[in-house]
Amino acid sequence: MKAGQWDAQNKKVVINDIPIPELGKDQLLVKIKSASLCHSDLMSLARGHGDTVTMGHEGAGVIEKIHSSAEGKGFKVGDAIGFNYFINVCYECDGCQIHNSRCENTNLPMCQGFHTNGFFQEYVLVDYHTAVVLPPEIDVRRASPLFCAGITAFNAIDSCELHPGQWIAIVGCGGLGQYAVQYAKAMQYNVIGVDISDDSLDSAKEYGADAVFNSKTQADTYVDEIRKLSGKGVHAAAVFSGANAAFDGAIPLLRTNGLLMVVGIALEPLQINTLDLITGRYRIKADSTGVPRRMSKAVAFTAKNNIQLNVDFRKIEDLPAMVDDMKNGKARQRQVVTFD
Structure with missing residues (x-):
């Protein structure tokens, strides 16, 4: 599959072919329908990564497969979903009720798109704890900005x-x-x-x-x-x-x-x-994106009031230019990569 990645060694955005990831415990395999570029992504690039990693922490897509451990959790194959990006946390402790970066049961909370592969790739793994089914009023192809900026x-x-x-x-x-x-x-x-x-x-x-x-x-x-x-x-x-x-x-x-x-x-x-x-x-x-349990209220309000941004639809091959445009102040709308 195609992935838009930050090449840490050469300090540039590249488009690579990488394997489709394999499902693990509590995970959903999601076909990305939209992934959008956020200023936080540029902050992450400025800090630098030790490894090449897929960029992007705003995503929405359609469920392709469900791990057996995630069955019966309110999701089914074919559901359009949006999702948060914090993983490797318990989602249950006192810290996780405030912000997942404050998880008390792990020493290494991770953000997809920052510490591990994010959403500028055709298929992604999503922890079911972080996901919410989109109501029909929300178009999955333009929904990705909701799952950071909007919420x-x-x-x-x-x-x-x-x-x-x-x-x-x-x-x-x-x-x-x-x-x-x-x-x-x-x-x-x-x-x-x-x-x-x-x-x-x-x-x-x-x-x-x-x-x-x-x-x-x-x-x-x-x-x-x-x-x-x-x-x-x-x-x-x-x-x-x-x-x-x-x-x-x-x-x-x-x-x-x-x-x-x-x-x-x-x-x-x-x-x-x-x-x-x-x-x-x-x-x-x-306040901030907050924790997954807060997403449903934001998504329902967004759908009820038909709230959305004007977006600039792009292809994954455009990601290097998208990053340059945002750095140079030329991006006038939220830039959204869509996959067929």
Whole structure:
């Protein structure tokens, strides 16, 4: 089968022919229908791998085979499914109820696409614990971004615990932010998009944002304008950017006791004023893709509200160019590899 891999020795993306994997305990053999490129994949390449590994941690596909140990777990051959990417964990301990990277019963949690083969290949092995059957409203050929970007965005917006009519700022309106705008509107919040890219802000408007502001070109005015528009500041600001400046710029947007939702992975430690926290200037929470048991709620909400991104369909041979486009800021839509 074809696989898009990171060649660690030569530091480049290559397309290789590799064997179709053999089923093991608790596993499903899945024919990939869509796999998408995420900024986290580029972060992984920057860190480097010791071995050549198939890239990609956002995937969706159709079950081809089921190991006997995974029978009777709610899946059947032919089901369209999406899946998380953490494996080699117990899924049951206290740590796994929070995040699978915190598993208390293994010293080596693994991420498919980072530590072991991921989803830019024609067939993949999926632990049934991480999988969910897709409702018919979700097209498996464009579903892969949901299984990192989408679920992360849903969890973050859902965890803000706002009420209809309250205000939320989506700071960083790239792929995750565009999902977040749609989820926030579906939850009946007033949504403000903030970014330094007019293209990203145009997309946020397309997905329903009530107002958008460029924090670079409107640097002197956007905070006051947002505070005026929202009454006295937004009730929550969810930061989907990894830029430290995005976090610093989000705090002034908040009203007293507003919520700073941390989603983006900042390159440097955040500067937090503890006096602000103890006096109720603002609160802090954080969220991510989370654990498999949270996926069903996100998937059902996505299907009910017809939430999806515009995607750029590509072939596996395009993966090197896809990576270059993302590195160079040329990717305007989520890039999705499909297999026939």
